[in-house]
Amino acid sequence: xxAVGLLVHHVHTDAARLAREAAAWLLARDHEVRLPEIDAVxxxxxxxxxxxxxxxxxxxxxxxxxxxxxxxxxxxLVAEGDVPVLGVNLGHLGYLTEVEPAQLEDALTRFFAGEHxxxxxxxxxxxxxxxxxxxxxxxxxxxxxxSRTPSGQIARVLVTVDxxxxxxxxxxxxxxxxxxxxxxxxxxxxxxxVDPSHEALLLTxxxxxxxxxxxxxxxxxA
Numbered sequence: 001x002x003a004v005g006l007l008v009h010h011v012h013t014d015a016a017r018l019a020r021e022a023a024a025w026l027l028a029r030d031h032e033v034r035l036p037e038i039d040a041v042x043x044x045x046x047x048x049x050x051x052x053x054x055x056x057x058x059x060x061x062x063x064x065x066x067x068x069x070x071x072x073x074x075x076x077l078v079a080e081g082d083v084p085v086l087g088v089n090l091g092h093l094g095y096l097t098e099v100e101p102a103q104l105e106d107a108l109t110r111f112f113a114g115e116h117x118x119x120x121x122x123x124x125x126x127x128x129x130x131x132x133x134x135x136x137x138x139x140x141x142x143x144x145x146x147s148r149t150p151s152g153q154i155a156r157v158l159v160t161v162d163x164x165x166x167x168x169x170x171x172x173x174x175x176x177x178x179x180x181x182x183x184x185x186x187x188x189x190x191x192x193x194v195d196p197s198h199e200a201l202l203l204t205x206x207x208x209x210x211x212x213x214x215x216x217x218x219x220x221x222a
Contacts, residue, residue, distance in 0.1 A: 002032070002060040003031070003034065003058050003059050003060050004026055004031055004032065004033055004034070004059075004060065004061045005034045005036075005050075005059050005061070005083070006019050006022060006023060006034070006035050006039065006043070006065060007035070007036065007073065007077070008039045008065045008070070009090060010038070010039075010042050012066055012090050014101070015090050016044060018065050018088065018101055019039075019043035019045065022065070022105075025108070026108070033045075034048060034059070035050060036049070036050065036055055037051075055077070055078075056077070056080070059078065059081060060083070062077070062083050062084070062086070063085075063104075064085055064087045065088050065090060066088075066090050068096045070090075071085070071096040076139060076141070079123065079141075080139075086107060086111065088104055121178070121180050121196055122178050122179060122180070122199045122200075124143075125137040125138070125139055126138045126139075126140050126144040140178070141178065141181070142178060142184045143175050143176060143177035143185055144175070145175050145176075145206075146173055147172060147173030147174075148172055154172065154209055155169075155170075155172065155173060155174075156168055156169070156170055157169045157171070157173075159174070161218065170210050172206045172207040173205075174203070174204070175202070175203070175204045177191065177202040179195060179199070179200055181202070189204050189206045190213075190214075191204040191215040192215055199220040200219065201217075201218040201219070202215055
């Protein structure tokens with residue numbers, strides 16, 4: 001018997017329906033099914049709601065039912081417990097999701113049979129120092145963005161790398177991304193696509209008002 005967590009898109013009706021179908025399939029095979037409290041309400045499965053502090057304890061697999069946003073939320077919730085995540089694509093692009101809805105039961109069968117491969121992805125720890133938010137490091141699978149306010153002028157951002165001053169960007173913002181995040185915001189800002197098996201940091205200015213507007217690829221330790 002395995003413990004499986006389901007996380008659903010909060011407004012996508014197909015995600016709620018698929019969660020109910022997946023839960024019935026898993027329970028019929030004597031697996032344990034858990035959902036965070038809000039996901040259980042959205043899916044119409046209140047009897048499977050789990051306290052947030054206990055959700056990842058002993059969890060064998062987390063299934064993300066939605067798009068890339070749901071996948072990112074799932075990773076944030078379970079990564080510290082080293083729980084593998086299976087992404088089911090109910091979004092438009094689905095860069096992070098591997099399985100289509102019709103393939104879910106087959107994918108679960110293969111997972112329980114050991115016929116699967118786990119990809120390890122690099123994450124960042126983003127430390128924010130500001131009186132406006134709680135201090136501390138926040139994990140990020142895709143990227144961190146420092147940007148000007150909607151009504152503000154061009155931001156001027158001094159960048160140091162390993163404690164050494166690099167340059168001051170005049171831009172709408174600055175993105176620091178992981179290889180997984182290279183297909184997200186930094187791509188639309190002109191950054192390179194990086195295979196997610198690599199470990200690197202991508203530094204990309206957004207709408208830079210300067211001649212130097214190229215992305216930098218830095219080592220993961222920088």
